[in-house]
Amino acid sequence: DTGVSQDPRHKITKRGQNVTFRCDPISEHNRLYWYRQTLGQGPEFLTYFQNEAQLEKSRLLSDRFSAERPKGSFSTLEIQRTEQGDSAMYLCASSLNRGGSYNEQFFGPGTRLTVL
């Protein structure tokens, strides 16, 4: 399977714990995005990388959230001191930058986080 993969698919944690999610993009894609989706809503942008550089971060993203893409391949999203409001589906997407200002983003299956 050459699509975007995410791990784990489901995570249940207690409030206050830290969690880390992993995303493996399509291999030749140089851009990687993180979105959050709550029930009945569209995906909400969190951050994106071009290669290893984090180029944009949503103003809605609190300091408890951090993302990395150390070698320009896979990415991790960490949430520290989780809160019940963090419960959501965390989606990763990747795209290939062809030099234009648009590109198709291909989504992974997501990690569903439940904070108790």
Next chain:
Amino acid sequence: QQPVQSPQAVILREGEDAVINCSSSKALYSVHWYRQKHGEAPVFLMILLKGGEQKGHEKISASFNEKKQQSSLYLTASQLSYSGTYFCGTGLQGAQKLVFGQGTRLTINP
């Protein structure tokens, strides 16, 4: 800033047609359409750019009215597999992030 989709939900019989609209108050550069089935990832359907360029699946058609900042997705001769929630994601010039609408739930009945 979030685009507005209409209708919020639509129920069709197999073989009927549907139009889903996406409107923005911003001057858009791109509109991206996705379909998401329950518990699955959004699946790319089509991208439309300012200036008229389009790319997407052969069986999907869409339009982008730059004057109105509105896009429409046309689903003709609907099949049961078309069921799901359709999202439009909008992009601004020079921006990479997409801002998604709240979705349109499409149900196709036999």
